[in-house]
Amino acid sequence: MIAVASSSLIASTAFAATTCEYGNYYDYQQETCVSYVPSFNGDNIALPDVSLEGGIGVAIRTIFGWSILIALVAIVYAGVLLLLARGNEEEAAKAKKTITYLIVGMLIMAGAYGIVAGVSQFNFFN
Numbered sequence: 001m002i003a004v005a006s007s008s009l010i011a012s013t014a015f016a017a018t019t020c021e022y023g024n025y026y027d028y029q030q031e032t033c034v035s036y037v038p039s040f041n042g043d044n045i046a047l048p049d050v051s052l053e054g055g056i057g058v059a060i061r062t063i064f065g066w067s068i069l070i071a072l073v074a075i076v077y078a079g080v081l082l083l084l085a086r087g088n089e090e091e092a093a094k095a096k097k098t099i100t101y102l103i104v105g106m107l108i109m110a111g112a113y114g115i116v117a118g119v120s121q122f123n124f125f126n
Contacts, residue, residue, distance in 0.1 A: 020034075068106060068110075071102050071106045078098040081094070
């Protein structure tokens with residue numbers, strides 16, 4: 001837990017050194033500041049350069065984030081069911097089993113995300 005927090009702190013301080021003017025963002029692939037808004041160049045409208053790898057990465061992070069959020073809400077719900085069991089062993093066992101399966105599912109999701117993130121570091125498209 002501490003290693004994760006310290007690594008995110010190191011990463012945030014490394015990326016914090018690069019700033020751009022208002023309305024722009026820093027593109028780490030091109031190593032320049034790029035405008036959020038497409039610019040008009042004569043007869044052509046220049047759209048931002050978006051890569052397939054970047055889009056897939058955003059999609060994977062979004063899906064993983066929502067999955068973990070849904071699993072956490074389900075764990076809270078199962079915890080409420082456990083509290084409402086009030087001595088009913090059958091209902092309590094059902095809630096405990098649900099919590100166990102949710103935690104195992106979250107671990108599987110985290111492992112799958114780690115594998116996908118590791119594999120995506122390889123440059124297959126060049």
